[in-house]
Amino acid sequence: MPDLSVHIAGMHFKNPVTTASGTFGYGDEFLDFIDLERLGGIFVKAVTGKNRDGNTYPRMAETSSGMLNSVGLQNKGVDHFCREIYPRIKNFNTHIIVNVSGSTIEEYAEVAGRINELEKIPAIELNISCPNVKLGGMAFGTVPAMAAEVTAAVRKVYKKVLMVKLSPNVTSITDLAKAAVDGGADVITLINTLLGMAIDAERRRPVLSTITGGLSGPAIKPIALRMVWQVHKAVRVPIIGLGGIMNSTDAIEFMLAGASAVQVGTANFIDPAISVKIVDGIASYMERHKIKEVSELVGALRTEL
Amino acid sequence: MPDLSVHIAGMHFKNPVTTASGTFGYGDEFLDFIDLERLGGIFVKAVTGKNRDGNTYPRMAETSSGMLNSVGLQNKGVDHFCREIYPRIKNFNTHIIVNVSGSTIEEYAEVAGRINELEKIPAIELNISCPNVKLGGMAFGTVPAMAAEVTAAVRKVYKKVLMVKLSPNVTSITDLAKAAVDGGADVITLINTLLGMAIDAERRRPVLSTITGGLSGPAIKPIALRMVWQVHKAVRVPIIGLGGIMNSTDAIEFMLAGASAVQVGTANFIDPAISVKIVDGIASYMERHKIKEVSELVGALRTEL
């Protein structure tokens, strides 16, 4: 049996397969389908300072090999998370990582500070890249100085592992990654969704209530892989890669490009058991290729001729 | 019969359907498949100052609902174009528009100046967005000040209709569009390909010789539509929209988002007769919706609730 465990910023993951925020609920919705213990970790739905209703219906549009969403960070706020949700999920035998969102630096810092107190949460993922909220979110993720500032503000109050999730809607993903690292990020997650749009030609209307939304799924995989590769060459912190991963081959591609672990997002909607199948697929790839430790794959792309 | 003709920067197009540079050769390769007369126009393959061999093999990778290419502006240079190709294609009964590329401002201006002398070429499309050349290209397309500068330099020597084709690999497409308009662009074309990457997990190698390449096809349509919509609201010049158009519904979506005309790119590879089918499809949509003039569709997206 090959060794699938990975070490990321001092954390030990059973395997490099985790699930993406906003696509896996709080994990317990999947109990009927999989054994959560078999995952490297779970990134739960975004948590903000206060309750948010999110955007109005419709929030979803299907596209070629992908989908657009404009959920808009719907959640009941950090208080509710700490009181109601945390007790329910804290004893899952896998890393539970909270995706922290906000509209202001203060809100990010407030939420991060509250999550810092939760013993069983070993890390947060700062979502400075959500395209679906009017104030903040994406703005922090597209201007390097602001990315550094919000990361630094959270770094002050958050003592455990700080991951920063970047937006792909930028000219230079490496500038953003460097800024997040300068601000104190231990890990870079990429990518969040690409800003897209869908139109119903018959009704001559946008499909989404918000007109634009975030594109995810296999359509974006080539862009995500490219960004992981670029950031891997530009910064020294570990990377968690995602964007369109549908099977173990996709996951391995992200690791070869430089990701120490991966997240499975939209694929969970199509096959709720896919994350665990990806764990098994990586193991059999490793056996076939006689790879003993999964970390050997990280950044192992051969580019010499 | 509905009126399909459109006027763009003083040019009269029979219909809004044209073909995208790099996907339609010089047009004559399609003579076996379609009647070129039926097209609104043809954007021919990029022309540079000197002969370019392009990148080495492999130059292509298939992706989910799309493809990556790293052709790298292979062409025999502007001299050869004027001498050998122009006489061959100049009498096609449709607009022939030349895609002008380069690595330096001087090269762009030189090529544009030469094309300016060709009587039957009513417009050029400045390609400041090719992700597949090391020097220049994309750099011009990602920094607003440089986009304005190269456009202005070409504007000085080019007296007919000047179109500028933008790169989607930017944080703010509207900033780039505004810069091109400030530089003197009569028309904005968007989008060129998104920078992506493909990996062969079995061989642990990049699929493309250049590692990264340009993503095209239906995978990118939501992003292209969004950019057309954003630019339509931000600038007053006409827009030519493209990115993943596979059928007439897609084309109509681009027009509703604000494009005065569209280009069909990668779809030509899958069905070499698709461009003409799209013309017919738009006509029957107009009949069904009782639309007399196709220009009524431009920017006609209903966003009120």
Next chain:
Amino acid sequence: MELKKIVQDLRVTEVNRLNKRHVVLELLAPEKFPLILPGQFVQARVEDSPSTFLRRPFSIHSVDYKKNTLRLLIQIKGPGTRHLSELQTGDHLNLIYPLGNSFSLPFTKDVLLVGGGCGVAPLLFMAQFLSQHNIRPTILLGFRTSEEVSEIETYSAFGKVLVMTDDGTEGEKGLVVDHSVFQRERLEFKKIYCCGPDAMMKAVAKIARMHKTDCEVSLENTMACGFGVCLCCITPTDKGNERVCVEGPVFNIKRLPWR
């Protein structure tokens, strides 16, 4: 029987093409069904085509626990439903099921089921379920035209069926809310269950409110996951935005901001 969601390949054991736009598929599960309630739905995985990237939701039309089969009524709309309508006996279809909440049991015997279009689908299962509780509902079904009127005998086994067509080619003419049962001064039903296009459900809800009659509707929505994790399918309720795929698809109209 346990309340558990499963992902499973079911085998097509019967294809009943009702008319040009409607097909009923009978699907056989490889193992014993979990408990399935009327109003619940499945998420079907259509062949792997670019335009059917996501699963497609369908109400459960009926369940046979003895044979271990369930039925789906498919109305052809786009590429996904077209593909499903072309399935053959022996083919397999991957489902996630059973999903969503369900219609509640009524505290009355005066029950009206109202359905239009593909919204008739869950009503057959509901009628079957009511009959197990010794309730014979009245079942009002709206169709476009006589050619689409179908499965009337199947429904009739469980209640009295009233038919309407948009064009009057069978039963009464017009929309379901125009039916004579709604035109009396006092409505003879104490509970209405309704499923169909949004506009129809809103019109029925209006009548129900007028008569102060309890009414449950099964909402449509665009779904990505179908089991509560994506938050794409919300609808505003008295408790804020709720998920149609988990807190719904069935809602009592009291909880909806319909006026």
Next chain:
Amino acid sequence: MELKKIVQDLRVTEVNRLNKRHVVLELLAPEKFPLILPGQFVQARVEDSPSTFLRRPFSIHSVDYKKNTLRLLIQIKGPGTRHLSELQTGDHLNLIYPLGNSFSLPFTKDVLLVGGGCGVAPLLFMAQFLSQHNIRPTILLGFRTSEEVSEIETYSAFGKVLVMTDDGTEGEKGLVVDHSVFQRERLEFKKIYCCGPDAMMKAVAKIARMHKTDCEVSLENTMACGFGVCLCCITPTDKGNERVCVEGPVFNIKRLPWR
């Protein structure tokens, strides 16, 4: 007959499953064929799945102008070829054809055809074509193992067939270049036509150069369009980068930078 490229739905009239990895499809065109030459290929449109967005190129295995049918030999590699291998008689397949240049007519009767893997496909058509010009070539075919050796009688109608298998289970053992015909001091052939994996073609080219024997190879490449407009399929030649789909797929080794 004119030299014109067409896009057309052809009907599958025969499916011949040679072995686990190889299928021959016979396809009937709805109208008279244009002129088709040996070495030319088709671009086949596979069902619309996300992983078969582009067409797939296949050499023309044989042509029957009387019946208006052509054959393709498909080796299963990935999703596209798997789908094609599952086609049934009566199904349709959309092709763009005929594409590319062709093998040239030899100025000698001492002709050797060498093929390996799915590279044997165009050689049958070439053998057929040579026989029409009264040339009986020697045909050296390399297979993985005896189970994959197939269509030998078909080839034998047009020339002398030599078989090799990687594992020696039929014919001589080893790679085609290890065959005894290549081991003599003087090669008995004045012209070689070769198609197969890159490494095989390079090895044959090396022998040909050694013996100063004229040699044409049919190159593979990754293609997007197949008819010369995308410039994705180039190969370096003495004239710079040329398109394998138009200036090729057949190249004389003199023009290639192989050493």
